[in-house]
Amino acid sequence: MNQKSFQDYYPDFLALCYGCGRLNEQGHQIKSFWDGEETVAYFTPKPYHTAIPGYVYGGLLASLIDCHGTGTAAAAAYRAEGRTMDTEPPLRFLTAALNVNYLKPTPLGPQLEVRGKIKEVKGRKVVVDAWIVADGQITVRGEVVAVQVPEDLIPGLK
């Protein structure tokens, strides 16, 4: 596992995301890493991230899938171009589609493992399979269709 997460390489003006921006103090600040051919992030929900008592709020689980998915998409895009994440220009992805299946309730308390696997890299689009493991069991499976952020949405990008 690398020391520096995918999100640590995002330039400052792209590091404000509530889910994964390292500069968003109110956000989740999730951090994703390569783990062989898969990617992984760890996150421990807060006690108030509840759905029904004892179980994690589904919107948070969708958020974890989402941000880990776009982070994985960025890492995959750099890798497809044969360069490291600290090289220019920065590649950053937005979610076009997010599909989440809640296989069973996710217990609130234990650290969650969010995993990702690249399904497809095609032009500006990357599709990522992602899933969440709690207490050794897969409780959620999702898919993220990520597209590279259009340059006109990034005023700071030269």
Next chain:
Amino acid sequence: MNQKSFQDYYPDFLALCYGCGRLNEQGHQIKSFWDGEETVAYFTPKPYHTAIPGYVYGGLLASLIDCHGTGTAAAAAYRAEGRTMDTEPPLRFLTAALNVNYLKPTPLGPQLEVRGKIKEVKGRKVVVDAWIVADGQITVRGEVVAVQVPEDLIPGLK
């Protein structure tokens, strides 16, 4: 529009959801209402609910679709039984599947309108179409497959 939201009828032990529980002080506390044959909720994201600067975080949008969807599912289930939401037993729904398509970036700032429409009510399952309107434009469309909470997940339910 009714004065009391769907979520105001949830019994206390089911009112802790981070997205829509009226008793979750840290949560979003979204409130959904009938509006003719559709349902509606309004939510103004906080400045820190950002994705890339100027746009709303996708995980929050997914959360709004999710909670408004399960709230709509509950309201639909009561209506299908011909009873009001203040009657026993309480009906509460969990998300089995959440599919969200981000049609265009959602501007951060304006109040968002979250709308729902019942697609199917079948036994313990309700399917809801939902979408988000910002500045008069639909920016997100989603579908929530909601299932009634199993009794064994609710210790407080008699």
